[in-house]
Amino acid sequence: MRQLELFASKRRKAPKRGGGCDVVPVGKRRDGGTRYWCLAHRADATAKYGRPAKMCRAAHLSPILPEDIVEIDLDQFPGGVALWGAVPPVYDTTRLPLDFGIHVHARKDANGEKDIDRTHRGVKLVGRQLPVEGLVISEIDAVYYMVSSVFNFQTRDVKCSFCEYPHLDKDWFSVHPHRRHLCAGCGKTFSDVVAGIGNPIRAMQEIAGLLPRKPMQSEKTISLRQSQYPGGIQIWGSNPAIIWTSEKSEEEGIHVHAYKRDGEVADPDDTFAVVEIDGLILDPLMVRTLMAQNSLPHLESRVVPLQCEACGAMEFCSGEQAFTPVPRRACSRCSGHLRAPTRLQNTIGNPLVATLAHLAASASRTPQKHAMGLLPETL
Numbered sequence: 001m002r003q004l005e006l007f008a009s010k011r012r013k014a015p016k017r018g019g020g021c022d023v024v025p026v027g028k029r030r031d032g033g034t035r036y037w038c039l040a041h042r043a044d045a046t047a048k049y050g051r052p053a054k055m056c057r058a059a060h061l062s063p064i065l066p067e068d069i070v071e072i073d074l075d076q077f078p079g080g081v082a083l084w085g086a087v088p089p090v091y092d093t094t095r096l097p098l099d100f101g102i103h104v105h106a107r108k109d110a111n112g113e114k115d116i117d118r119t120h121r122g123v124k125l126v127g128r129q130l131p132v133e134g135l136v137i138s139e140i141d142a143v144y145y146m147v148s149s150v151f152n153f154q155t156r157d158v159k160c161s162f163c164e165y166p167h168l169d170k171d172w173f174s175v176h177p178h179r180r181h182l183c184a185g186c187g188k189t190f191s192d193v194v195a196g197i198g199n200p201i202r203a204m205q206e207i208a209g210l211l212p213r214k215p216m217q218s219e220k221t222i223s224l225r226q227s228q229y230p231g232g233i234q235i236w237g238s239n240p241a242i243i244w245t246s247e248k249s250e251e252e253g254i255h256v257h258a259y260k261r262d263g264e265v266a267d268p269d270d271t272f273a274v275v276e277i278d279g280l281i282l283d284p285l286m287v288r289t290l291m292a293q294n295s296l297p298h299l300e301s302r303v304v305p306l307q308c309e310a311c312g313a314m315e316f317c318s319g320e321q322a323f324t325p326v327p328r329r330a331c332s333r334c335s336g337h338l339r340a341p342t343r344l345q346n347t348i349g350n351p352l353v354a355t356l357a358h359l360a361a362s363a364s365r366t367p368q369k370h371a372m373g374l375l376p377e378t379l
Helices: 138-149 171-175 200-208 283-295 318-322 354-362
Strands: 021-028 034-038 067-074 082-088 101-107 116-120 122-127 135-138 180-183 189-198 221-224 232-237 254-259 267-274 276-277 280-282 307-310
Touching: 021 116, 067 101, 067 116, 082 138, 101 122, 101 138, 122 280, 135 138, 135 200, 138 171, 138 283, 180 318, 221 254, 221 267, 232 283, 280 354, 283 318, 283 354
Parallel strands: 067 122, 221 276
Antiparallel strands: 021 034, 082 101, 101 116, 122 135, 180 189, 232 254, 254 267, 276 280
């Protein structure tokens, strides 16, 4: 079982530095200099000029403590347990705090109310069909599982060939299959047998016999006016559940929370095929895509509304183009030049950015901008 605590590991004897770091040399860089790694926080610790850093790049992050982990006994919820990677809404006019980690739904009665409806930093699953020690999921695994799933990548159970530490591909690597990986456990690079994207959740799904199932399209529609919900509106794209034990099928669409007043329970709190707000219809694929794009640190500020100067169409970049910023994009309809409201050369087009800005202009209060604090991981 993968230990969830970020600081727990088979630690080598190494000089301790500031911030509780254990910094050790782990090999050579491309320029021939020494590369350093922190065994405590599992992060790069190479400072300028190839020197060991006093603190690694992840020393400021809060570890997941035992009290941050909720234990869910699958046998106690025959009505179904579902887990998702929880990230900020693409649109949020509430004043609720950031909801980040693993969102849990659990029902004792399949047709009853949810007995658990909360978000946690870690989840431990136990039950008769699971190993005695249980199965543990961390928030970062869940978030990048969501990203890979939205962009239609299947993840793999990848382990370091040196230390056997389960490998998680983050940021750029969560959407680009590759063979060569950098182990977070020991800081060494290793090669897998095939190109893929590593995520420990895949091993957990295989052990539990709960591989992902294809969701069904929601048949529900909704039309809202922001003025009717002064407590705010939150919008997410649906994404395949990490774990889904209910006999009912998971629904795909746009998930909406709307609040009459601050502090009240959301109503509606449901997933819809069609969502109209103040006369603007939201596209479920654009919502889902933007949610994943917002979760990739290397795409920060690069997802913009791109409009064709010739035909006036808004460009929606899909497939590989949805996570690959490039300069001088051409309109997919008429091959005209696409204009972006930014000085950045490499961009990605998603018309939903402009739609949400239009909604924000008529909202009773400015939408929140949540910072997840994820570290960029690129070549």
